[in-house]
Amino acid sequence: MKKYQDTTVRSTAMRRLSTISGTRIALFLVAVPLLLSLSLLLGPTGTMLPDLDSPVGKAIMILRLNRLVMGLLVGAALSVSGVVFQAILRNPLAEPYVLGVSGGAGLGATMAILFGAVSAIPLSLPVMAFMSAVATLFLVYGIASRGSGGVPSVYSLILSGVIISAICSSLIMFLVSMASVEGLHNVIWWMLGNLQPAPANQRFVSSLFIVSGIAGAWLLASRLNSLTLGREMAHYQGINADxxxxxGLLCATLTAATAVSIAGMIGFVGLIVPHVTRAMFGPDHRWLVPLAAVGGGTFLAVCDAFARTVLAPIEIPVGVVTALAGGPFFLLILQRKMKSAWIG
Amino acid sequence: MENAALTFDKVKAGYKGRIVLDDLSFRVQEGEFISLIGPNGCGKSTLLKTAAALLRPVEGRVFLFGKDVRSMRPVSRAKLIGVVPQKVESPMAYTAAQIVMNGRTAASGPWRGLAEEDYVVIERSMIYTNVLHLKDRYFMELSGGEQQRVILAMVLAQEPRIIMLDESIAHLDINHRYEVLRILKRINREERMTVVLVSHDLSLSAEIADRLILMSDGRIVSEGPPEEVLVPDILGRVYDCELKVQRDPVTGTTHVSGILEGINSHSGAHNTVHIIAGGGTGIELYRRFALQGFRVTTGVLNGMDSDAEAARALGVDTVLEKPFSAIGDEAYQKASEMAAQAEILVLSDVPIGSGNLINLRLAEEALKAGKEVWIAEGINERDYTDGKQAAFTVQQLLADGARIWISLHDLMKELKKN
Structure with a gap:
């Protein structure tokens, strides 16, 4: 009991208990604008800044800016969704795909495209995607809690999520196989994942959904920290865990479903960005949520820039780039830094 | 009820389809140090969960400082009661300081982050539990004792007025266990914090607590100062085994221990007991008598009977008849010779039919030879012979000096007396 006699309570307590490396944040804040400007320089028309005085150059620049914004939004949405799912399920495998949320959103979006709702009703794509994602989440949650008496266990949630997800993708396959040639083209094009700017009103509503979802997740951040100690402990600490x-599930579903509706099925981002961010900056969600949003957005924007440039004029689906570029990077991080992200 | 910290008023609680706490009422005064004891599965953890409103009582009410816990907002509840569970795990790599910060989360709403005074509380509770030097270490990499102190710091950072610990110290080594106990005792004394400690260690509970609450099967069996609760009679009944309670005249502490030397203490008069059983009624008898150091024989049993299997597994000498057939003369003769070697004959609550009625003759012979014969009560309910022959025989045996036994615990005590 002698050890602490020289330690008096000081007003510097706040700094002495600070939990995040300032150097890393600074590096991050320098790297992000650099990478984003780099991605503005890349495009199928060449790796240079277009001539901004000519109307063509201007149009190219606006197109690139638009795609940049789309990439930022979608990447941020998927990453934050992954962060929230991993915290709530206390499981490193959790991401929008695992809970069936992406699958549900994809099914909704496919139906909206194939049954002609997209061209008939404005905004039907994101709304339909969100509604079917929420319906899927309820279904997964309902099935999981039925088995375990009220509160679903993590394992039953993940299991039923994976199964519902598989059912959703089979239904998508079925719908695609029955589709007309034109509908088929639309669906496949959407499904491969791309960041072509959507119509203006859809873009506006989607960004509203995504930004509010991320803001909601950020507000929950300190509670998510408590929740990683388990539902019971969080309850004892005066948090309304349920x-x-x-x-949290609603925020994560909202962002993931909206991302799917505007950009199709882009895999990997929701899984690896949270892990890499956590490995770099630690698991405190008050930092993790914004950092994963910025990091994930930048990652996707840069991947998109590569996707449209490398084999120009052919455009590679951005999902291919995220997996091919992100995979090895993720494994490298996993090897070196996993200890500062997950233990066990 | 002015200074009652925690009140249970006729609480019935449990899980889906299973009531664990049965009409439970008790009161803990503010500033008391209570130890909650009782065998595994008696409802101690359920009681904790009910007190912290994690479980809703089916009937009855729980009050924290006079307010119904169900009508409380989670944040205000956490300011009154803090719970240290058996084990807390975080899958993510939080540092000890980050873990302790969770204790202030609920108090600082979602809009406002932690304020200066929150950090002061966090640091103070870390100093109190002696974990400040661990603040940058990963929580899951700390030793069990360190983790437990970090969790305690986290719960103290809530600044609750009651703290409840659920066997949290059971798996710590003696040094760390006493370190945590010293911390608890200190906050109990200095901050008038009410402490409710769920513990398996009866001696330790007696040493540290002002008052003990002994639970069994979801009810309170006894409560009061350690010397009133830790009585061999009560404990023996609750834990269903023989316990020794010793008081140290110098320090006044109470020491409770089980009895290990039974095997040696019975080297004297009774060393063989013959048991008449069947259908699984003998298993517990064989086990208990063998543990008490008796030589055990049994028979006649049918082969493949569950008692026959148990007897074989326990190395009990057995006389067997063919499976599913009536006991014949040959087997009976062997059993009679075997029983003649024993000093005591015990009849279990085995159902008696025409097939095994002959076994009762072993008891008659034993009585004639002047041996002790014990018969399980309730022969009428398990007599399946025509014309109630078994019940009639037992009546005669009792008239001739056989005795009735009801619980195994009492039987053992009686045998020990003689």
Missing amino acids: AVIVA
Whole structure:
């Protein structure tokens, strides 16, 4: 008991308990604008800044800016969704795909495209995707809790999520196989994942959804920290654990479904960006949520720039680039830094 | 109820389809140090969960400082009661300081982050539990004792007025266990914090607590100061085994221990017991008598009977008849010779039919030879012979000096007396 006699309570307590490396944040804040400007220089028309005085150059620049914004939004959405799912399920494998959320959103979007709702009703794509994602989440949650008496266990959630997800993708396959040639083209094009700017009103609503979802997740951040100690402990600490879980799942579903509706099925981002961010900056969600949003957005924007440039004029699906570029990088991080992200 | 910290008023609680706490009422005064004891599965953890509103009582009410815990907001509840569970794990790599910060989360709403005074509380509770030097270490890499102190710091950072610990110290080594106990005792004394400690260690509970609450099967069996609760009679009944309670005249502490030397203490008069059983009624008898150091024989049993299997596994000498057939003369003769070697004959609550009625003759012979014969009560319910022959025989045996036994615990005590 002698050890602490020289330690007095000081007002510097706040700094002495600070939990995040300032150097890394600084590096991050320098790297992000650099990478983003780099991605503005890349495009199928050449790796240079286009001539901004000519109307063509201007149009190219606006197109690139638009795609940059799309990439930022979608990447941020998928990453934050992954962060929230991993925290609530306390499981490193959790991501939008695992809970069936992406699959549900994909099914909704496919139906909207094939049954002609997209051209008939404005905004039907994101709304339909979100609604079917929420319906899928309820279904997964309902099935999982039925088996375990009220509160679903993580394992039953993940299991039923994976199964529902598989059912959704089979249904998508079925719908695609029955589709007309024109519908088929639309669906495949959407499904491969691309960041072509959507119509203006859809873009506006989607960014509204995504930004509010991320903001919601950030507000929940300190509660998510508590929740990683388990539902029971969070309850004892005066946190309404069930409310946080439901709110978190809704935020994560909203962002993931919207991302799927505007950009199709882009895999990997929701899984690896949270892990890499956590490995770099630690698991405190008050930092993790914004950092994963910025990091994931930048990652996807840069991947998109590569996707449209490398084999120009052919455009590679951005999902291919995220997996091919992100995979090895992720494995490298996994080897070296996993200890500062997950233990066990 | 002014200074009652925690009140249970006729609480019935449990899980889906299973009531664990049965009409439970008790009161803990503010500033008390209570130890909650009782055998595994008696409802101690359920009681903790109910007190912290994790479980809703089916009936009855729980009050924290006079307020119904169900009507409380989670944040205000956490300011009154803090719970240290058996084990807390975080899958992510939080540092010890980050873990402790969670204790202040609920108090600082979602809009406002932690304020200066929150950090002061965090640091103070880390100093109190002596974990400040661990603040940058990963929580999951700390030793068990360190983790437990970090969790304690986290719960203290809630600044609750009652703290409940659920066997949290059971798996710590003696040094760390006493370190945590010293911390608890200190906050109990200095901050008037009410402490409820769930523990398996009866001696330790007696040493540290002002008052013990002994639970069994979801009810309170006894409560009061350690010397009133830790009585061999009560403990023996609750834990269903023989326990020794010793008081140290110098320090006044109470020491409770089980009895290990039974095997040696029975080297004297009774060393063989013959048991008449069947259908699984003998298993517990064989086990208990063998543990008490008796030589055990049994028979006649049918082969493949569950008692026959148990007897074989326990190395009990057995006389067997063919499976599913009536006991014949040959087997009976062997059993009679075997029983003649024993000093005591015990009849289990085996159902008696025409097939095994002959076994009762072993008891008659034993009585004639002047041996002790014990018969399980309730022969009428398990007599399946025509014309109630078994019940009639037992009546005669009792008239001739056989005795009735009801619980195994009492039987053992009686045998020990003689």
